[in-house]
Amino acid sequence: MKYLWALTIAAGIGNAQAYRFGRVLDGEKVLTNAVIVVEKDRIKSVGGSAVGDVINMTRYTAVPGLIDVHTHMTYVLDMTKIAPSGRGAASVYLSQENARKTLETGVTTVRNLGASDYADIAMRDLINSGQMVGPRMFVSGYGLFITRGGRGGPGTADGPVEVMKVVRQQIAAGADVIKIYGSTGSGQDVSGDQTFTYEEMQAAVDAAHALNRRVAIHTYGPTGARDAVRAGADSVEHATDMTPETIAEMARKKIFYVPTIDHNRYYVDNAQLLKYPPGATDALNDYIARNLETAKKAVKAGVRFAMGSDVVYTMFGENTRELSWFVKAGMTPEQALKTATVDAADLLGKEDRLGRLKPGYFADIVAVEGNPLDDIDAVIKNVRWVMKAGTVVVDKRH
Numbered sequence: 108m109k110y111l112w113a114l115t116i117a118a119g120i121g122n123a124q125a126y127r128f129g130r131v132l133d134g135e136k137v138l139t140n141a142v143i144v145v146e147k148d149r150i151k152s153v154g155g156s157a158v159g160d161v162i163n164m165t166r167y168t169a170v171p172g173l174i175d176v177h178t179h180m181t182y183v184l185d186m187t188k189i190a191p192s193g194r195g196a197a198s199v200y201l202s203q204e205n206a207r208k209t210l211e212t213g214v215t216t217v218r219n220l221g222a223s224d225y226a227d228i229a230m231r232d233l234i235n236s237g238q239m240v241g242p243r244m245f246v247s248g249y250g251l252f253i254t255r256g257g258r259g260g261p262g263t264a265d266g267p268v269e270v271m272k273v274v275r276q277q278i279a280a281g282a283d284v285i286k287i288y289g290s291t292g293s294g295q296d297v298s299g300d301q302t303f304t305y306e307e308m309q310a311a312v313d314a315a316h317a318l319n320r321r322v323a324i325h326t327y328g329p330t331g332a333r334d335a336v337r338a339g340a341d342s343v344e345h346a347t348d349m350t351p352e353t354i355a356e357m358a359r360k361k362i363f364y365v366p367t368i369d370h371n372r373y374y375v376d377n378a379q380l381l382k383y384p385p386g387a388t389d390a391l392n393d394y395i396a397r398n399l400e401t402a403k404k405a406v407k408a409g410v411r412f413a414m415g416s417d418v419v420y421t422m423f424g425e426n427t428r429e430l431s432w433f434v435k436a437g438m439t440p441e442q443a444l445k446t447a448t449v450d451a452a453d454l455l456g457k458e459d460r461l462g463r464l465k466p467g468y469f470a471d472i473v474a475v476e477g478n479p480l481d482d483i484d485a486v487i488k489n490v491r492w493v494m495k496a497g498t499v500v501v502d503k504r505h
């Protein structure tokens with residue numbers, strides 16, 4: 108954990124700085140005409156009054172820095188063939204643009220689920236040391252796959268013993284979280300055939316939890332979700348067509364659902380760019396409809412959600428569009444906003460540092476025009492200014 112709280116060097120910020128906002132959503136309540144005092148990388152106070160100079164931000168609503176719990180920051184659409192599928196050192200260089208576009212959406216923290224060659228670990232450490240500008244990253248290293256269809260490189264594991272070993276290898280390499288591919292399904296392929304068995308998932312969860320790491324299990328289909336929930340995964344990703352029994356158990360065990368509905372919308376919109384065959388969009392649209400239905404049932408059942416975009420390629424900059432699907436699934440705008448702030452921080456195990464605008468928390472502050480509690484689009488479309496750990500990283504005020 109030694110990297111996580113390394114400070115981004117904030118040039119020029121030596122003393123406390125005060126900002127007055129028209130409205131502050133601190134994660135629990137609404138404060139009007141409130142001042143946030145920032146000292147170094149942290150929030151010092153949030154309240155009505157301030158001594159000395161105050162920067163006037165009264166046109167804006169302040170919300171906590173947003174958290175995207177499912178990203179692929181190192182995946183670049185490689186026209187040059189320099190870094191195919193996010194591989195290698197070149198992908199770290201090319202992913203700087205992904206990092207910048209992510210910050211522009213107000214996302215100041217990501218959970219990155221799957222990368223090759225530990226490019227994600229390099230990127231995280233470059234950002235934490237101030238050598239690269241980007242969101243704070245919690246990363247998985249290689250996602251775990253079973254041997255299948257010619258796939259057999261790093262991250263491959265078959266049987267509980269190998270699974271435990273590969274989980275430990277990721278953690279030894281510096282992973283903060285473990286990602287398991289518990290079913291098929293990716294890109295134009297919306298099949299959801301279970302891959303890892305229940306016993307293998309259980310081995311992964313046990314090995315990760317013993318080393319104080321959480322586990323995200325990817326499953327497009329319902330049987331992988333059933334076994335992921337039974338095995339005690341911390342979050343289940345995608346998971347369309349879950350049965351009422353699986354949904355009820357998720358709610359009971361407080362397991363997070365990260366449905367990633369919007370990423371298939373991105374694939375539909377960009378089918379030509381991605382060279383998908385004719386007909387691929389029909390399957391994707393059908394999957395989106397079922398994904399939304401499953402999310403509706405999970406909202407009704409009281410399952411906890413976290414916002415994950417599953418962002419890849421040219422989708423960076425659209426990280427938060429998932430929130431509008433959450434409102435369509437039956438959440439209030441306030442509930443939707445929490446999936447990208449307080450609830451996402453809980454999923455990361457950083458609920459005492461991230462996701463709220465409170466004293467002692469990281470000074471991750473997003474200024475938006477409008478009131479997200481009336482219309483979630485204020486957060487999706489109207490981000491004007493972003494501070495990460497006390498440093499202004501985006502400024503589009505006029």
Ligand SMILES: [Zn+2]
Binds near residue numbers: 177179220221417
């Ligand atoms: Zn993903």
